[in-house]
Amino acid sequence: MRTVLFVDDEQSIRNSIERMYLERDDVRCLFAASGQEGLDILQREEVWVVVSDYLMPGMRGIEFLAKAKAARPETVRIMMTAYADITVAIDAINKSEAYRFVTKPWNNKELMATVDEALMRYQLIQSLGAEDETIYLSMAQNVELKDHYTKGHCNRVAGYSVALAQAVGLDDQYINDIKHGSWLHDCGNISVPEELLNSPGNLSNDELETVQQHPLWGSEVARQARMPDTVINIILYHHERFDGKGYPSGLAGESIPIEARIVAIADVFDALYSDRPYRKAYDYNRSIEIMHEMTETHFDQKLIELFLPIAEKMRSDG
Numbered sequence: 001m002r003t004v005l006f007v008d009d010e011q012s013i014r015n016s017i018e019r020m021y022l023e024r025d026d027v028r029c030l031f032a033a034s035g036q037e038g039l040d041i042l043q044r045e046e047v048w049v050v051v052s053d054y055l056m057p058g059m060r061g062i063e064f065l066a067k068a069k070a071a072r073p074e075t076v077r078i079m080m081t082a083y084a085d086i087t088v089a090i091d092a093i094n095k096s097e098a099y100r101f102v103t104k105p106w107n108n109k110e111l112m113a114t115v116d117e118a119l120m121r122y123q124l125i126q127s128l129g130a131e132d133e134t135i136y137l138s139m140a141q142n143v144e145l146k147d148h149y150t151k152g153h154c155n156r157v158a159g160y161s162v163a164l165a166q167a168v169g170l171d172d173q174y175i176n177d178i179k180h181g182s183w184l185h186d187c188g189n190i191s192v193p194e195e196l197l198n199s200p201g202n203l204s205n206d207e208l209e210t211v212q213q214h215p216l217w218g219s220e221v222a223r224q225a226r227m228p229d230t231v232i233n234i235i236l237y238h239h240e241r242f243d244g245k246g247y248p249s250g251l252a253g254e255s256i257p258i259e260a261r262i263v264a265i266a267d268v269f270d271a272l273y274s275d276r277p278y279r280k281a282y283d284y285n286r287s288i289e290i291m292h293e294m295t296e297t298h299f300d301q302k303l304i305e306l307f308l309p310i311a312e313k314m315r316s317d318g
């Protein structure tokens with residue numbers, strides 16, 4: 001059961017959070033009035049997400065979160081703080097004591113969205129740790145639901161990537177990891193607000209920066225779930241460009257792992273060749289033309305040459 005533990009010394013705050021979650025029968029809420037009480041609950045319950053107040057008598061929020069981390073490293077930790085304490089909250093995030101923070105007084109919708117995201121993160125890490133590929137695919141599809149225009153995207157990307165990896169001559173284990181990485185390449189989108197994923201217009205610089213965090217966020221989750229390096233590389237580097245102008249690391253040429261160079265091609269091609277929130281799909285010929293135009297800057301020329309016949313074949317196979 002999706003369980004959230006709220007730790008706050010003020011009764012009135014615990015009450016209003018409880019009221020706020022009344023209509024949510026998909027979430028079980030637990031409450032603690034102190035850090036110590038919170039730790040006791042963590043001992044005996046499987047808590048997915050813990051939300052802790054910062055300023056409490058006795059054990060402070062930071063100390064509590066650090067102890068919660070030691071006791072249950074998999075539980076996702078959120079810090080609640082008054083606006084004045086924001087530097088403390090950021091510090092807690094940097095020390096990885098907390099995953100996010102919510103400011104007080106909070107906005108109900110925002111708090112719930114942050115908690116939902118944390119629940120999904122917990123579920124994602126648990127599922128990826130399960131080493132079961134049917135679970136990987138269903139998790140990837142779950143993430144896709146946030147962005148309804150990309151339905152089927154991760155599975156199509158996997159189809160193109162696997163075919164390309166076969167053409168390169170990689171071994172079966174490698175290709176299997178590439179399939180999983182393709183499914184999960186955008187799993188970091190669980191941390192991108194839905195409005196940004198589905199935005200039909202131009203994003204501001206700040207918004208763009210948020211969207212561009214998804215490779216980092218996703219790779220962190222995959223790392224925590226101890227996925228193979230090939231999978232992590234795909235999630236982390238699928239937006240790198242051959243000329244070094246991609247993100248998040250600005251790697252260039254063959255210093256980008258080949259699995260990420262493969263998925264980058266499959267990802268862009270599928271994005272062109274299917275409908276997006278901001279435009280309709282291009283037809284096949286125009287999609288290929290754009291891939292050619294992008295080759296020098298974005299892609300590995302050798303891989304593109306192997307990819308073109310694959311795209312052609314998949315198109316005629318329907």
Ligand SMILES: [Fe+2]
Nearest residue numbers: 185186238239
């Ligand atoms: Fe992406």
Ligand SMILES: [Fe+2]
Nearest residue numbers: 153185186267
């Ligand atoms: Fe993608």
